[in-house]
Amino acid sequence: MVRLIAILVGLGFVGVAAWSLLWGAIAYVSEPHEETAEHRFHLYPKKVSFASDGPLGHFDRQQLQRGFQVYKEVCAACHGLNLVAFRNLADLGYTEAEVKAIAAQWQIEVPSINEQTGEPATRKAIPADKFPNPYANEVAARAANNNAMPPDLSLITKARHDGPAYTYSLLTGYRDAATYRNEKGEALPAENRPGQGLYFNPYFPNLNLAMPPPITADGQVTYADGTPATRDQMAKDVSAFLTWTAEPFLENRNRTGWAVLVFLLIATVLSYMSYRNIWAGYKH
Amino acid sequence: MSFPWAKQYEPKHPLMQWFDQRLPLPRLVFNSVGPGYVVPRNLNYFWNFAVLAGFMLVEQIVTGIILAMHYAPAGDIAFQSVEHIMRDVNQGWMMRYLHANGASFFFIVTYIHIFRGLYYGSYKAPRELVWMLGVVILLLMMATAFMGYVLPWGQMSFWGAKVITGLFGAIPLVGEPIQTWLLGGFAPDNAALNRFFSLHFVLPFVIAGVVILHIWALHIPGSSNPTGVDIKTPQDTVPFHPFYTAKDGFGLFLFLIFFCAVTFFLPNYLGHADNYIPANPLATPAHIVPEWYFWPFYAILRAFTVDFILSAKLWGVLAMFAAILLLFFLPWIDRSPVRSGNYRPRFKQFFWILVLDVLVLGYVGGKPAEEPYVMISQLATIYYFAHFLIILPIVSKFEKTLPLPNSIAESVLHGEKKESAPYGIQAGGNAQAVPAE
Numbered sequence: 065m066v067r068l069i070a071i072l073v074g075l076g077f078v079g080v081a082a083w084s085l086l087w088g089a090i091a092y093v094s095e096p097h098e099e100t101a102e103h104r105f106h107l108y109p110k111k112v113s114f115a116s117d118g119p120l121g122h123f124d125r126q127q128l129q130r131g132f133q134v135y136k137e138v139c140a141a142c143h144g145l146n147l148v149a150f151r152n153l154a155d156l157g158y159t160e161a162e163v164k165a166i167a168a169q170w171q172i173e174v175p176s177i178n179e180q181t182g183e184p185a186t187r188k189a190i191p192a193d194k195f196p197n198p199y200a201n202e203v204a205a206r207a208a209n210n211n212a213m214p215p216d217l218s219l220i221t222k223a224r225h226d227g228p229a230y231t232y233s234l235l236t237g238y239r240d241a242a243t244y245r246n247e248k249g250e251a252l253p254a255e256n257r258p259g260q261g262l263y264f265n266p267y268f269p270n271l272n273l274a275m276p277p278p279i280t281a282d283g284q285v286t287y288a289d290g291t292p293a294t295r296d297q298m299a300k301d302v303s304a305f306l307t308w309t310a311e312p313f314l315e316n317r318n319r320t321g322w323a324v325l326v327f328l329l330i331a332t333v334l335s336y337m338s339y340r341n342i343w344a345g346y347k348h
Numbered sequence: 349m350s351f352p353w354a355k356q357y358e359p360k361h362p363l364m365q366w367f368d369q370r371l372p373l374p375r376l377v378f379n380s381v382g383p384g385y386v387v388p389r390n391l392n393y394f395w396n397f398a399v400l401a402g403f404m405l406v407e408q409i410v411t412g413i414i415l416a417m418h419y420a421p422a423g424d425i426a427f428q429s430v431e432h433i434m435r436d437v438n439q440g441w442m443m444r445y446l447h448a449n450g451a452s453f454f455f456i457v458t459y460i461h462i463f464r465g466l467y468y469g470s471y472k473a474p475r476e477l478v479w480m481l482g483v484v485i486l487l488l489m490m491a492t493a494f495m496g497y498v499l500p501w502g503q504m505s506f507w508g509a510k511v512i513t514g515l516f517g518a519i520p521l522v523g524e525p526i527q528t529w530l531l532g533g534f535a536p537d538n539a540a541l542n543r544f545f546s547l548h549f550v551l552p553f554v555i556a557g558v559v560i561l562h563i564w565a566l567h568i569p570g571s572s573n574p575t576g577v578d579i580k581t582p583q584d585t586v587p588f589h590p591f592y593t594a595k596d597g598f599g600l601f602l603f604l605i606f607f608c609a610v611t612f613f614l615p616n617y618l619g620h621a622d623n624y625i626p627a628n629p630l631a632t633p634a635h636i637v638p639e640w641y642f643w644p645f646y647a648i649l650r651a652f653t654v655d656f657i658l659s660a661k662l663w664g665v666l667a668m669f670a671a672i673l674l675l676f677f678l679p680w681i682d683r684s685p686v687r688s689g690n691y692r693p694r695f696k697q698f699f700w701i702l703v704l705d706v707l708v709l710g711y712v713g714g715k716p717a718e719e720p721y722v723m724i725s726q727l728a729t730i731y732y733f734a735h736f737l738i739i740l741p742i743v744s745k746f747e748k749t750l751p752l753p754n755s756i757a758e759s760v761l762h763g764e765k766k767e768s769a770p771y772g773i774q775a776g777g778n779a780q781a782v783p784a785e
Contacts, residue, residue, distance in 0.1 A: 066677060066680040066681060067680070067681055067683065067741035067745075070674075070677065070681045070736075070737045070738075070740075070741055071737060071738050071741055071742075073670070073674075073737055074733050074734060074736070074737025074738040075737075075738065077667055077670065077729075077733040077737070078730050078733050078734050078737075078738070080652060080656050080663050080667075081651055081652060081667070081726050081729045081730045081733070082726075082730055083654055083656055084651060084652050084653045084654045084656075084660070084726055085723060085726035085727065085730070087653070087654045088653060088654075088719065088722055088723050088726060089723060092719050092720070092723065097719070118613075119612075119613040147428070147431050147435065152435075215625075218431075219431070219624040219625075222616060222621065222624040223621050223622065223624035223625045224621055225621050227621070269634065310624075312435060313434070313435070313441045316441075317441060317442075317445075317612055317615070318612065318613070320442065320612060321608065321609070321611075321612025321613055324608045324612060325605065325608060325609065325612075328601055328604050328605045328608060329605065331601045332598065332601040332602055332605060335594070335597040335598040335600075335601050336598045338594050338597070338598075339594040339595050339597070339598040341594075342590050342591060342594045343591065343594070343595070346389065346586065346591070347389075347760050347761055
């Protein structure tokens with residue numbers, strides 16, 4: 065009885081699924097299958113390597129400091145970093161005094177109140193503060209950016225596939241839509257050309273984004289350590305810095321991971337030997 | 349029930365005797381997982397996964413309780429509180445990564461445990477209740493995992509909650525009021541987040557309770573084994589401790605190597621990048637997908653694309669739930685008296701097709717709802733239901749099974765290396781040997 069009911073129910077589901085499949089197949093065969101412009105022109109991030117890659121990954125502190133400088137001088141005008149505190153910069157190798165100075169000289173002040181009147185006011189940042197947002201709220205951010213919202217960058221390299229490679233590719237990937245050709249030599253269709261206030265970038269999922277090319281010229285920043293500030297170098301450095309902001313405990317994680325693995329390997333060998341020892345002489 | 353040759357608990361120390369007469373807790377442990385529980389001697393490594401699943405439940409509860417001490421279930425600060433755990437709580441990143449990846453590995457070992465049960469016919473008499481309680485645990489796990497994924501309040505959290513609770517909206521007439529009632533609003537918000545947190549906290553303890561019933565029900569007939577032949581004599585068995593505690597200990601450490609390698613070196617590999625974007629009700633992600641362990645069921649949900657009497661959406665919802673609920677009836681659908689797939693040549697072939705089928709469902713479930721993925725999911729859905737509801741009843745009726753060994757001891761001792769080379773069949777005649785000791 066159960067089996068009979070099972071077969072009937074089974075035939076029901078199989079039948080309806082097959083009916084869906086039939087219509088799907090008819091549509092698949094009869095309707096022309098056209099690739100969207102996004103399919104044809106979107107590029108996956110470039111291959112680029114960072115010190116933080118892989119199980120042996122670590123941070124190149126010089127690079128993080130350079131990346132921070134790029135963030136400070138280029139990105140921070142529009143993008144916040146509201147999960148990171150100034151005190152965290154000590155991880156990059158800055159001394160306590162340097163961190164204090166960076167916080168105090170930050171171009172945006174922290175919202176506060178006037179001690180006497182209680183009126184809204186701002187004050188200089190201290191190391192305990194998170195990086196203040198560049199805009200008071202979303203409306204202000206959109207009003208200043210042609211109705212686009214610059215995302216907070218704290219987690220950006222974990223919030224995008226292939227994070228650091230993606231930010232690097234995006235920063236170096238702006239192209240002229242009029243002359244761009246994809247690998248098949250096709251030109252961008254007119255309807256996919258960037259509209260008013262948009263910029264073409266094949267690494268961006270829908271090809272056009274509201275952010276104007278932020279890194280425009282070699283030497284845009286002057287690195288304190290004397291590294292030549294090529295566009296490529298700046299994009300790479302800031303991507304490394306954003307890897308740190310998203311996962312500041314990365315080195316600790318990798319170190320802990322190796323210690324855990326060594327412990328587990330020893331434990332596995334010992335437990336295997338005790339297993340063999342106990343079962344010795346028992347056929348199974 | 350216990351076997352007459354099982355060791356008896358005899359406390360030697362006067363204190364333990366005193367204790368035993370008043371609260372026989374050590375006796376319970378002795379008889380459940382100690383020398384008092386006798387187990388077939390021929391279990392292969394697939395029998396390790398029950399203990400692994402039990403371990404993962406404990407691991408999830410421990411890391412979860414610690415996370416709950418620092419987490420704030422409110423729409424405007426949930427995301428920040430998770431990042432607070434990651435950045436400012438000592439070893440908080442480790443707790444969260446262990447918990448997030450722990451959910452994945454809990455499902456991995458549970459799925460292997462379930463497929464072991466399917467292959468070796470562990471659901472058959474007298475273990476039907478063991479199996480059905482296991483299905484209850486699976487359902488509770490899915491509910492718990494789903495609600496847990498909502499808590500970080502990222503984009504996939506929010507939209508996943510919206511899509512899954514939206515499934516109830518497919519119920520005719522009362523669907524939308526039910527959805528609103530479940531969420532405590534018209535869209536996931538504070539009310540939903542708070543109740544999900546509350547339930548996510550309590551359900552694991554419910555799972556632990558059902559796990560106890562699951563083990564209790566198992567210990568009445570005792571564990572099954574790769575031959576599926578009942579225990580007959582003391583030669584068939586060994587005491588659980590030290591034999592299987594030693595083997596499970598080895599299996600556990602081996603498993604932890606995989607678990608920890610992913611947790612420490614690829615902690616976000618199994619997750620979705622979009623969940624590091626704070627929930628935004630106004631921006632729909634390009635592709636809404638649940639966590640990977642739901643992909644096979646998500647594929648079944650989306651395989652129904654055409655209305656047929658009922659709406660396509662309702663068919664999808666019914667099929668998705670039916671895909672799991674049908675497992676409750678498995679002991680009566682598959683009436684073959686032979687338990688183990690080793691002695692069922694036809695069943696074995698269909699079993700491996702099912703394994704492949706579920707992997708395919710999982711693959712297409714994680715892909716966007718485009719062709720050809722939809723057609724593949726439809727084909728795979730057809731096989732899934734056909735396997736359990738049509739093929740199994742017919743195969744179990746007409747299949748010619750291979751001769752079973754007379755006893756477990758005989759199958760172990762007759763000189764053939766693999767338990768899958770049944771007694772009387774020449775070794776080498778069986779190409780699809782299952783990894784065994």
